[in-house]
Amino acid sequence: MKYLDKVRAELEAPREQRMFGSGWISGSIGLLAGIVGFVMVLILRNPQLTSVPQLAAVHQGWLFKPVLYFVLISGFVLAALSLVLRRDKTLGGAAMVATLLATMIGSLATEHHIKVEGIFFGLDFFVLNVLFTGLLFIPVERIFARYKDQSVFRDEWREDLFYYLVSSLFVQILTFLTLAPSNFVIGHQELATVRGWARGLPWVVQLIAIMLLTDFAQYWLHRAFHRVPFLWGFHAVHHSAKSMDWMAGARMHFLEIIVLRSVTATPALIIGFDESALQAYMLIVYVSSTFIHSNVGTHFGFLEKILVFPRFHHWHHGIEKEAVDVNFAIHFPFLDRLFGTHHLPDGKWPNGYGIPDHPVPKGYWKQLLYPFRKRAA
Numbered sequence: 001m002k003y004l005d006k007v008r009a010e011l012e013a014p015r016e017q018r019m020f021g022s023g024w025i026s027g028s029i030g031l032l033a034g035i036v037g038f039v040m041v042l043i044l045r046n047p048q049l050t051s052v053p054q055l056a057a058v059h060q061g062w063l064f065k066p067v068l069y070f071v072l073i074s075g076f077v078l079a080a081l082s083l084v085l086r087r088d089k090t091l092g093g094a095a096m097v098a099t100l101l102a103t104m105i106g107s108l109a110t111e112h113h114i115k116v117e118g119i120f121f122g123l124d125f126f127v128l129n130v131l132f133t134g135l136l137f138i139p140v141e142r143i144f145a146r147y148k149d150q151s152v153f154r155d156e157w158r159e160d161l162f163y164y165l166v167s168s169l170f171v172q173i174l175t176f177l178t179l180a181p182s183n184f185v186i187g188h189q190e191l192a193t194v195r196g197w198a199r200g201l202p203w204v205v206q207l208i209a210i211m212l213l214t215d216f217a218q219y220w221l222h223r224a225f226h227r228v229p230f231l232w233g234f235h236a237v238h239h240s241a242k243s244m245d246w247m248a249g250a251r252m253h254f255l256e257i258i259v260l261r262s263v264t265a266t267p268a269l270i271i272g273f274d275e276s277a278l279q280a281y282m283l284i285v286y287v288s289s290t291f292i293h294s295n296v297g298t299h300f301g302f303l304e305k306i307l308v309f310p311r312f313h314h315w316h317h318g319i320e321k322e323a324v325d326v327n328f329a330i331h332f333p334f335l336d337r338l339f340g341t342h343h344l345p346d347g348k349w350p351n352g353y354g355i356p357d358h359p360v361p362k363g364y365w366k367q368l369l370y371p372f373r374k375r376a377a
Contacts, residue, residue, distance in 0.1 A: 035098050159363060
């Protein structure tokens with residue numbers, strides 16, 4: 001544990017110790033490459049246990065192994081570079097250990113794979129989540145940062161990364177519980193006409209209709225999570241983040257994820273929109289949710305009246321009194337104007353984020369139990 005504490009301290013080193021040529025950049029990227037390579041090896045060796053079936057074509061394709069070799073070689077080279085450049089060898093050493101461990105496991109014989117029929121943990125989904133969002137938003141946040149002194153490894157980044165891991169690993173359970181309500185309704189013949197009409201709409205119209213329908217449902221659910229004390233205990237976990245960036249949006253209580261996805265996905269599934277339109281919407285909501293939480297300080301002018309951008313949602317997380325119970329929409333701000341909860345002062349941003357007095361404890365497991373302990377108290 002002391003060694004892990006040293007690695008964490010190195011990742012969170014002050015800015016003057018992270019300058020180019022210090023070995024911090026190569027050590028951090030090398031450690032990331034080692035961890036990603038380790039996970040990729042686990043996925044390759046145990047696909048029945050560690051991967052989402054829909055992504056089987058990805059890690060069974062010809063490109064997966066070359067990418068894996070590239071990641072491992074890069075991790076080794078960067079770890080070695082960090083060991084040469086940096087006085088403290090903790091970061092480079094950790095990167096080297098992770099890379100070599102992945103290489104050793106990958107070279108073992110494969111006769112004794114673990115087979116777990118019907119069960120999987122989305123390790124590959126986690127890797128894609130972090131790589132896709134990280135590679136997309138970290139550079140954007142560095143260029144257009146609202147808070148330029150905010151580090152990638154800011155306070156509580158480990159908790160939020162763990163939220164990414166949990167939601168990715170248990171994607172099977174989340175998907176089953178999310179779709180369960182719609183399974184009771186879809187088979188009814190009375191809906192056949194409605195479903196046929198919806199599927200016959202132009203694809204773009206279907207996509208816009210899904211966004212409007214889900215945002216309307218989510219607006220009222222989101223508002224309920226703020227106004228109903230028991231529900232607020234779950235949603236407070238999301239609002240406990242004191243910094244806004246691409247990882248902050250992942251901080252959601254497990255039960256809130258299930259309720260939120262059920263309420264927003266069920267109407268669209270029951271109505272019968274085309275599967276490709278639903279899949280496109282899922283990609284849009286995934287990227288937009290990350291974007292509106294990101295540390296991006298750009299103003300988007302008149303577009304902010306049409307669509308939700310970071311400044312709008314940052315006010316929803318603001319710690320100021322005027323930021324309480326405002327801006328519930330996820331896609332369309334007109335819903336907040338329509339129902340009297342819109343707040344977007346010209347050119348202004350919140351001074352801070354979180355909940356007054358910060359009652360939510362730190363750490364994933366304490367936050368998981370917080371709503372129930374709060375209710376008991």
